[in-house]
Amino acid sequence: MEYSLLFCQSSCAVSFHLGKRLLVACIMLTLWVYMLYCCVGYCASVPSFAVNSVEMKPDTASVDPFISSGRAIYSSAHSRDLLNNENELDSRADEWDESKAELRAVEEGTAATGAYNWTETRKLPQAIIIGVKKGGTRALLEFLRVHPDIRAVGAEPHFFDRNYEKGLEWYRELMPKTIDGQITMEKTPSYFVTKEVPGRIYAMSKDIKLIVVVRDPVTRAISDYTQTRSKKPDIPSFESLTFKNATEGLIDATWSALQIGMYARHLKRWLQFFPLSQILFVSGERLITDPAGEMARVQDFLHLRRLVTEKHFHFNPAKGFPCLKKPASNSRPHCLGKTKGRTHPNIHPTVVRQLQDFYKPFNKKFYLMTGQDFDWD
């Protein structure tokens, strides 16, 4: 009796210890499996209500950037119809149908669970690409839209130059919906050269971040001219529009294609309202030769994590430009449409040289003002 009691006590103690160990092992195994599950990315699909502040980016950041960019594309297609903007008439929509379908599936999924739709609101932009025309503004915006913390209106709203009387509510309504922590953006390249715009943007937000994509003013002028000629083939030659008096070599600085390139003059107006630290100058040239490098600067400036990297770019030799690609995927890279990267007419080398001389003092001043050498001279 005593013996069996003793035996039971000791065997019970053993099985109790074994059970405890088994329980601990089970918990550890569960935790380990859960961590593994999270590592392969499935946790992102779990509805999350934890949306962090601007510094701590929202949970959507862990979602594949291309899904998010697809979302932005969807809303941009919507506003593009609304504004019927010339710059939007490229082939982007067709090429990104695949992403849209992907997006719809994602959105339907979240709508069914009611996951984060309820927190989305339209906000006024916290960052604007203000210029310059033909600088590479569309490329920059499309690259930025790959980032999950950026939501941007696709069409150019032209609010601060052409639609200001419509009021801020009209402007806000054009913006895509965002959750806290996401940055709302737009691009309208004519803002940089329109006198009233700096004061108007300041009146909306004195803390706004401004981005200017600049490009060699001579190439920019030729690009501008090429665009105009594509719509009006009968316009005079570039050379004849350049001069007030060709024999005297007197350049017509009132021609808008040339005026836009006097960057220092335009920048002076912006600096009356905003400190230099609030303006980022992106090199249009480097955006083509080193898109990931320029994107790193832009993401740092916007206090975003560097999620758009070299993995997202594929240089297309036929087009002569970097195109966007989904990292670790065999899908076709997305290039900008036919209106970007037009063939420029051959301009007489003497005219090009005269224009380079014309811009030299403006460029020098611009380098001094920005503290950056763009290497145009």
Ligand SMILES: Nc1ncnc2c1ncn2[C@@H]1O[C@H](COP(=O)(O)OS(=O)(=O)O)[C@@H](OP(=O)(O)O)[C@H]1O
């Ligand atoms: N990745 C990529 N793909 C295609 N094109 C690119 C790219 N990066 C920069 N660029 C240059 O962007 C120029 C057009 O500039 P914008 O988008 O600012 O033009 S616009 O003001 O919105 O009309 C466009 O000018 P053009 O070459 O004169 O057409 C391009 O040189």
